[in-house]
Amino acid sequence: MALAELVAFALFAIVTVASSVGVVLVEDVWHSALFLGVALLSVAVHYVMQQAEFLAAMQILVYVGGVLILITFAVMLMREDDTTEVVEA
Amino acid sequence: MAVDTSYYLILSAAVFCTGLFGILTRRNALLFLMSVELMLNAANINLVAFSQYYGNLTGQVFALFTMALAAAEVAVGIGIILVLYRNFEDVDVAEAATMRW
């Protein structure tokens, strides 16, 4: 049981860190937003594993359902068009 | 039974440093916002981990507050970024230097 938990932790930790790194490293802001969604969801999994189920639910509701949607809107509003790359210095 | 708390701390540090990395390397204001979200989440992971470590719910309640504030921060932050974009035709944080010196 403890091993299974450790494996699950390691798995989701890898997902969390990888998608976080993806957020800051990818070229396209839109992809960053998507990676951010993955990272937030995997953090929610970590909450569940730490007996914080309510917090996990809130994480998904508030972050993925609210913050991420806002960011998505913003990203879409600020894209000049689909072909040119995103404003980035 | 549970995962060792220090693992969570390392995870939290990793996410936090990733967010910091984003802030240090990117110039897109939206990326800034996302990086800040990552850092806040790292803090939350920390809070929840210690909440479990001490068997005390305060950490979880604090994490809730953090979430609420993060949501508010994103709302205001995006408003600011929109105005920034409107005024500078850009979301590059280095461009908006009107108030410098």
Next chain:
Amino acid sequence: MAGELAFDIAPAIVALPFASFLAVLALGNYMPKKGASAGIAATAGSLVLSLFALVTVAGGSTYQQDLFTWSGAEEVPLHFGIFIDPLSAMMLVIVSLIALLVHVFSLGYMNDEGETGLPRYYSELGLFTFSMLAFVMADNLLMAFMFFELVGLCSYLLIGFWFREDGPASAAKKAFLVTRFGDYFFLIGTVGIVATFGTSRFVSTESHTAFPVLAEEALAEGGHGVTTFLGFGPEAWFSIIGLLVLGGVIGKSAQFPLHTWLPDAMEGPTPVSALIHAATMVAAGVYLVARMYGFYALLPTVLAIIALTGGFTALFAATMGVVKREIKQVLAYSTISQYGYMMLALGGGGYVAATFHLMTHAFFKALLFLGAGSVIIAMHHNEDMWDMGGLKNKMPVTYYTFLAGSLALAGIVPFAGFWSKDEVLYEVLVHGLGSAGTTGTILLVAYAMGLVAVLFTGFYTFRMVFLTFHGEPRTETARDPEPVRWNVKLPLVVLGALATVAGVVNMVPVEKVLGIKGIDYLHQFLDPETELVSNLTAHHYEEVLHDVSGYTADATAFGSESTTVLISAGLSLGLALVGVGLAYALYGRSPTPEEHTDKLGGLKTLWYNNYYQDEYQVWLASGLTLPLAKLADRFDQGIIDGAVNGVGRTSLTGGSYVKRIQTGIVTNYAALLALGLVALLLIVGVTGGWFA
């Protein structure tokens, strides 16, 4: 004292011209004669009140009243107060009389000539009269200084009345600056007197003692009760203060070497010249010395300087008057010369003589200026005497009054000037003969200069008369002069009468030679018996002069007293007659006189250029003071400001480099923050043993 009606209303003497000033200033354009009527009414009122006061004073009363204390009520009371004693009462009458006549004359000189800016003119005349009357009434030196300054300001305004032309504007500035240069010393002297004695009163009252009295006591007791400065003993220190105050006197009364403003002041309107030079501004200096004569009488050194300055100025100015072409220039130099006589008298111990000459001079010099003004009207404002001639028949009133004034000026018996000038010279002579040592020598030297000046006075006066009125007219204007009206003639007649007979108030020679007692009215008048002014009387001054300064009158040097009087009077009268005769020989005999100035050779150039006084004073300013000031400026700009600016520039430059840190780019701040965090963690971790 109090209770006398004349004294209760005395402030009105001053207030009336001031009210006139305010009224004319505000409403001049709507007043009859552009404000002249108000001025005439005010000065006439002042004259009546002054005469009333004079009569009351003659009855043996004096008056002192504190009007307003404006600072230091306990320790050093600085206040305004009025003081009416024989001297100030006499001066009040002179000033208000001359002011009234000048106002009347101005009707002819200004109004009838259609000048513009008349309300300004009359309001300034009002302020001028007010200032002078207040100065005369002042009961302390500080108040006197204030109104002394105000008089200077008014002279500046009036001399520069035609300020749109270059000459008057420049002359006004010169008068202001030169007199101000003297007043600078006066101010320091005033401060010195207040600091030394704790008061600047001329007159002792029940609660305060006058500073001349304090000075006398201090000298008697060896410096007790006063504060001296800079380590000087009381006598030396008092002399320094006296000389400082004398600086203001020399500036205002146009004594050598600060006399240069006065001839230039002729650029002002002629009635103003009459007012300034006869009764007000220039007289203020001499009046001031007379006012505090109790102080100067204690200081033989200062007295000697006064006497020498006066004698030298009298001679020096008279020589320059010999060659001038403009009628007013001649009068200007004669004014300087005559004030030299007054200073000579004061320095020579002749307090009454100086006052007497001040009075007679006020009359005949005002008369001469107004007469010259009349001639100038007639000549359409041409002042060159070589363009005149033959005006005797065309304007007889002007001629005869002018002649009376000239005879008085030249000192011909029995006109007023003879009596006063003779007394001046007599007093100096007897004190010079009687006093021992250097004092006597200095007085005799000063007397000699004054005596020689008599010759020049007679000459230039009658040169002026002959050139102006006698002979054939030399220009068309002189052939057909513009007539003058009653408002010009009336003041001339009044003053002409006074210039003729004013001498009777003090016919000392007659008294002494014929032995008629009691006709030296002025002596008696200035020697009142009242308690209040017991230290301000002529005989008190005489005692002080004798006891402290070692002045002794020796009237019997040439035998008896009457012999001395006759010798003195005969000498001066003879010299004056020689001067007159010389003038007649050169300019009066021929109907078409020629210029004889070329015979003077180098002297002519020297006199024409006024001994190069202006040049050397300008050189002092531009050749000496200016480079010094530039040097100081360079020091100030370069070193002092340089240090200050350097500090500012250093921080500015430093700031402009340091501000580069503030890039305004969030990333940089975040990087610095993170770097700081890393460093902090490392430090805390290593010291706290986290990495063990």
Next chain:
Amino acid sequence: MTTRPELRLGGHLAPGIIAVALFVIMAVVFVGAPLGDPVGFDDATAIQNETLQSESPTGDYGSVSANGQTYAVAYNGSEETANVSVANDPGVGVDFREVDTTGDGQSDTVYAISRTSITENIGYLMFAVDSDQRSAPGETFLVAFEIIDMVLVGALVGAVVLARRDEGGEVVAALGLRDSDESPGTSAGQVAADGGTEDGGDN
């Protein structure tokens, strides 16, 4: 058009070395930190001695783990855990269960089981409900909650204010009504996105 995520690498990543260094430091510290096992939130505990009381306890709640199950216990005031007492009042968030610990078919131990979940406890803490139902330790946060409530309202208003702008004197806001006769090219999204380009004004 969908594109694959492309990494953005290059020299601009150089400042990130600070972040990496920070991570290294923190990781070293955390690995070496002497943290023990977490306490966790247990559900039930065994009653050590069967002195059950019927009245409500007054002390804090705790939890004990036993045999894979977690039980809630109520400590009696400041006394030692030896004097464990469990109330059976239904008003208290504890239930009782008899458990056969020895496997002989006989119930030998009484367990007190918490009826309140972590989420419920969070609610009690957050709203400072001083309830008997609370079973986990923690502080109450009512004041902080209210403050954050206000802050959220402020943030919402601020966001709305930031997002709106004047367009020819008329306030155009995300929540405002728009005139229908406006040019079709100016959609709400474009107004918000490229606002200010039409009239050059920013507000």
